[in-house]
Amino acid sequence: MTPPVITDLHPSPPIVSSGLTLSIVIPVYNEVESLPLLLDKISTVLTAHDLTYEIICVDDGSTDGTTDLLTRLARCRHDLKAVILRRNYGQTPAMAAGFNYATGQVIITLDGDLQNDPEDIPRLLTALESGYDLVSGWRKHRQDDKLTRLLPSKIANNLIGKVTGVKLHDYGCSLKAYRSELIADMNLYGELHRFLPALAYIEGAKITEIQVNHHARRFGKSKYGLGRTIRVMMDLLTVFFIKKFLTRPMHIFGSTGLIAATSGIVIGGYLTYLKLGLGQNIGNRPLLILSVLFFLTGVQLFCFGLLAEVMMRTYHESQNRPIYRVRNVISHGSTN
Numbered sequence: 001m002t003p004p005v006i007t008d009l010h011p012s013p014p015i016v017s018s019g020l021t022l023s024i025v026i027p028v029y030n031e032v033e034s035l036p037l038l039l040d041k042i043s044t045v046l047t048a049h050d051l052t053y054e055i056i057c058v059d060d061g062s063t064d065g066t067t068d069l070l071t072r073l074a075r076c077r078h079d080l081k082a083v084i085l086r087r088n089y090g091q092t093p094a095m096a097a098g099f100n101y102a103t104g105q106v107i108i109t110l111d112g113d114l115q116n117d118p119e120d121i122p123r124l125l126t127a128l129e130s131g132y133d134l135v136s137g138w139r140k141h142r143q144d145d146k147l148t149r150l151l152p153s154k155i156a157n158n159l160i161g162k163v164t165g166v167k168l169h170d171y172g173c174s175l176k177a178y179r180s181e182l183i184a185d186m187n188l189y190g191e192l193h194r195f196l197p198a199l200a201y202i203e204g205a206k207i208t209e210i211q212v213n214h215h216a217r218r219f220g221k222s223k224y225g226l227g228r229t230i231r232v233m234m235d236l237l238t239v240f241f242i243k244k245f246l247t248r249p250m251h252i253f254g255s256t257g258l259i260a261a262t263s264g265i266v267i268g269g270y271l272t273y274l275k276l277g278l279g280q281n282i283g284n285r286p287l288l289i290l291s292v293l294f295f296l297t298g299v300q301l302f303c304f305g306l307l308a309e310v311m312m313r314t315y316h317e318s319q320n321r322p323i324y325r326v327r328n329v330i331s332h333g334s335t336n
């Protein structure tokens with residue numbers, strides 16, 4: 001599934017609903033220099049478009065004075081809500097905290113380092129109002145180091161697109177717009193914030209992406225490095241499993257276990273023929289160990305599948321969580 005791309009970087013002034021309530025969620029970590037400039041820029045842009053909004057800054061255990069600054073700003077600004085976490089948990093938990101405190105009909109996320117441009121927010125809303133549930137930014141002209149940031153990002157984007165089936169140019173762009181009801185259906189953990197489009201697609205969301213501006217970093221240094229690659233790969237496996245087998249784990253565990261157990265039985269039957277039919281000694285044959293290993297592994301995988309089925313049923317039934325999502329109900333006389 002390849003979402004359509006809106007490529008016009010300089011469209012005419014967008015038309016957005018004046019009554020639309022926005023929640024701007026910004027995870028911050030050691031951004032004391034950029035934070036005041038970012039807040040003023042967001043306020044200027046949204047006020048100019050006559051939008052009702054709130055800004056939620058989640059301080060993820062900053063140590064450079066960001067916490068004190070954010071606290072002072074929140075006490076004097078009517079549009080700012082500061083969420084101070086007890087320690088540094090990472091971007092995904094910080095973003096999840098921002099989602100939990102957001103009250104808007106639409107949620108916008110962006111980084112706190114001034115590399116994302118608040119001027120793009122009205123354009124995200126215009127795309128969202130075209131009937132989409134999630135609009136993702138694409139930093140086509142990205143201002144980052146080619147070796148440590150751009151190359152790994154390009155490889156990751158291609159791999160994530162192939163595994164999840166949702167092909168976006170830029171999964172790592174934090175600048176995104178979500179309908180609030182979409183966020184309510186998703187739980188975040190690990191490093192899953194970058195996989196939100198794929199998780200949204202699993203929930204049946206309509207997704208698009210638009211080209212957005214990207215600026216060089218003005219203050220401090222990037223918090224991201226090559227060390228995140230392994231964590232991203234592990235979370236990618238999680239997303240793949242959720243997409244394919246969340247409601248039917250027995251299909252993967254059971255089928256794999258059946259193949260392994262059958263292989264063990266076939267090898268065991270062959271060894272039995274050698275022993276009883278031909279009178280050969282099989283006690284020192286590696287195939288005997290392999291046969292037992294395959295059979296026991298198959299039984300274990302089959303049992304894992306049964307346990308996973310019980311857990312999934314408990315998960316859905318205990319939360320009264322449906323296994324489907326309804327976009328609309330149309331009947332005779334409906335107007336929408």
